[in-house]
Amino acid sequence: MLNMRTFHCYVPCQVMMLMISMFGTALPTLISFPEERPVFLREYSTNHWLHYNDPRDPDGVAAYFISKLSIEALITCLQVLEILLVIYFMVDLQAPFYKFFAIEYALAMSSIATAVLVGCSVEDPKIAVELMPVLFMPQILFAGLFVRTELIPVWLSWAQYLCALMYAVRLALLAEFSDCADDSTLMPNPCKNLLEANEVVESEKALYWGVLWGLFVVFRVSGLAVLRKKATKFY
16 A cells, blocks of 8 residues: 555655666676777687578678677676665555566666667777767756656657657556556545656556657667677778
């Protein structure tokens, strides 16, 4: 049962939990990709990743990318699980554990895909770290915790739809407060007001999931294209 006396504490805890997952998983990838780039280029020049007679991956870059993805997916799963095991029971969240795990994992994978795209685009890890605020600070602003989404200027509001954190926050709010929002005995209903203030719509849940994983696919494929272009240009 949601405690109305501590209602105002749940939202910041949820957003902070998602932010920890986003930064904690994206930062290592953002640093490691530029550091591993010389090794990959050396292996690429010797056809280390080349699959002969495979038209789907003529230069072996996709094989390298898929191998990295498989390891990242497993490590990210363990990282998210560790974070959630600590915070979920400490905060006493009401939604099922598996829902928050699915949301955090999708956000983490999307954030890593963004980090991979940037990591493939730069050669120096220092530059990648310097670009991190540009990538992730807007996501915090558009999450709805510090600035209500309705107060964002119209000319800037389009950028929120490219932010994975916004979709993860909306899914988390639905998971935690959707039942409370339907409770007609609460007058006024703080849960309903919270969802409306953040423009969270129950019927758009599938859209939030689709865009969250869609961003992962777009950024990951874009990173593959950038890495292939740089490898071909280098040699």
